[in-house]
Structure formats: C-alpha cells, structure tokens
Amino acid sequence: MIGRVKRFISIRISKLKSKIFKNNLPSHFIIEASTVCQLKCADCYMRKTENPQCGIGFLKFEDFKKIIDENAFIKSIELSNSGEVFLNPDILRMLEYACRKNVQLTAYNGVNFNTVSDEVLEGLVKYGFVGMTISIDGASQETYSVYRVGGNFDKVISNIRKLNEYKKKYDTNLPDLQWQYILFGHNEHEIPLAKTLAQELNMRLSFKLSWNDDFSPIKNLNYVKQETGLTYVSRKEHLEKEGKPYIQACNLLWDMPTINWNGQLLGCCCLYLSDFDVNVFKIGLRKALKSEKYKYAKAMLTNKKPPREDVPCANCNAFKIMQKYNCYVKR
Numbered sequence: 001m002i003g004r005v006k007r008f009i010s011i012r013i014s015k016l017k018s019k020i021f022k023n024n025l026p027s028h029f030i031i032e033a034s035t036v037c038q039l040k041c042a043d044c045y046m047r048k049t050e051n052p053q054c055g056i057g058f059l060k061f062e063d064f065k066k067i068i069d070e071n072a073f074i075k076s077i078e079l080s081n082s083g084e085v086f087l088n089p090d091i092l093r094m095l096e097y098a099c100r101k102n103v104q105l106t107a108y109n110g111v112n113f114n115t116v117s118d119e120v121l122e123g124l125v126k127y128g129f130v131g132m133t134i135s136i137d138g139a140s141q142e143t144y145s146v147y148r149v150g151g152n153f154d155k156v157i158s159n160i161r162k163l164n165e166y167k168k169k170y171d172t173n174l175p176d177l178q179w180q181y182i183l184f185g186h187n188e189h190e191i192p193l194a195k196t197l198a199q200e201l202n203m204r205l206s207f208k209l210s211w212n213d214d215f216s217p218i219k220n221l222n223y224v225k226q227e228t229g230l231t232y233v234s235r236k237e238h239l240e241k242e243g244k245p246y247i248q249a250c251n252l253l254w255d256m257p258t259i260n261w262n263g264q265l266l267g268c269c270c271l272y273l274s275d276f277d278v279n280v281f282k283i284g285l286r287k288a289l290k291s292e293k294y295k296y297a298k299a300m301l302t303n304k305k306p307p308r309e310d311v312p313c314a315n316c317n318a319f320k321i322m323q324k325y326n327c328y329v330k331r
Helices: 002-022 061-070 091-100 118-126 141-147 153-169 188-200 221-228 235-242 249-255 285-289 292-301 317-325
Strands: 028-031 076-078 104-111 131-135 176-183 204-209 265-267
Touching: 061 091, 091 104, 091 118, 118 153, 141 153, 176 188, 188 204, 188 221, 249 292, 249 317, 265 292, 292 317
Parallel strands: 028 076, 076 104, 104 131, 131 176, 176 204
Antiparallel strands: none
C-alpha cells in the first residue's frame, strides 16, 4: 500500500513538473518607455539611423497598465532602452501604478537624467523605484558634452543631489544609483575625479567600453587599466582575448524579453532595425512569446537550427560573432 502511494505521488509530481516547465514564462521584461531623446550623442545608433524599425515614440500608460493587468506573472519591468525614460509624459502614473500592483521598475539600461521634474524625482523615491544607471561620460561639462552632445553636466548632478535629498526625506536607499562612465580618450584624465564625485553622490561607478573603438580611442592604455581595474579597454581587445562579444544580450530572449513602446516584440535590447512581426499589445504577451519566429530565433542562438534571413537575429552583429567564434548561447 505504501509503495502504491509513493508511486502515485511520484507520478503526480512528475506531471506537475512537466506542466510547470511547459507553461514556464519569464517574470522580468524590458518595456521601452521612450525612444525619444533630447540629446544627440556622437555615436548613438538610434540618432544615426534615419528610420529605425522601432520608431520614435512613447509607451502609453493604458498599454503599460494593460500588460500588467493581463499578465500576473510579471514581477519587474526595465523601462530604459533606446531613448530617455523621463521624457515620457506618463512616467509618474506608471511609477504609481507599478507600485500599487507590486511590480518592480528599473532603468538599468541607462538614462541621461538631463530632464526630470521635481515631482517625478520624488515619485521615484515615494513609489519605490528600484534603481537606474545614469550615463555620465566625464566629470565636467567640457568633457561630458564631447559625447553627450546637448547635455548639461551640472543639471544632471543637480538632479542626482535632489533625488538624494528625497531619499533622505523618505529614509530609503531606493532608487539604487549607478554611474556609467563610457571610456574614451577625451575623458580618461577625469576618471579619478569621477571616482571622488561618485562616492560623494552615493553612486556605484561602473566603467563601460565604447561601442565604437574608432571614436575617441583610449590614449594611455596602462593608465586606464590601472585606474579602472579593467583587463581590457576596447571591445576588439576583449573579443580577441576572450573569443566572445563584450556584451551578449541574446539570453534576454529567455530571461528578459524586450518589448518596444508600441508593442513590437524586439526580443533583446540590441534589436532596433527589425522585429519579430508580432505585436504584444494586440495579440497578448503569452501568444507573442510562442510565435514561430521567436521560437526559431532561440533555436538559432543555441545552434539547434540554421540561420534564417527573416529572423531578426540573423543580421545582428552579436550573432555573426557567435557563429565565427562558436560561442552560442547555452541554456
């Protein structure tokens, strides 16, 4: 009798595991809040592309609310990708609603933080915004504006100080703040100053390699490595030594799928020239994630299926490097 019970329980658990695996869905998503940006960064892929497939626009509050309401499995949403989150006129309503629905919000892909109202600054603290990466490539206006064309260094620092005052008022450590410092030849001399200022502003300083090794390349390699603690100071050097891309966002298709402001399923944060021909806002999130092209892309990235030209990943530089160096996604 005991043996039968054990067998029955074992079968039930096996079936339950199978069902869970079959219906497994990610709980973290990137939903682009804005592809609009007020800056004209010198080497920005979005500003250099005349007609990006992802278009220029804002995520509407109604779409944001709908996707949360219809998908209870969503636990967190990353709002930043190709534009500036805080230009979205509905951002404060999104902060409040996500807080009410217990969905965590982040902007770790990056914001420039040049334009943000006091009301939104307080809302970030009041509604428990988890954290963000603020892109500041220099420690003075003169250096910062070489790449962040149209940006105001003093305004950014002022906004951070205001945000920190609200954090004191509400007695909280949120939002967590990370200072992203893209390394260039024109800003390498200000690394020590950035370290000091980041500590003063209670920010984690993170150094990032430039997308384009030809734009303002590092001059003093040994100095930069010593000051930053990095092993490599160019993406080319990283690729040659490691045999894989510096950043490989392909895992996002499984772990944190990217959705455009207008509902296009992009898959990962690197796709902006094409999409998977399905609209999440129109057909629903579950159905979109099970679409044929999206599933085929996963098979391509894990080297289970050959490349197919109509699948967006086929034309991605990261995938081409993956093929060349045989460093496919392992799941």
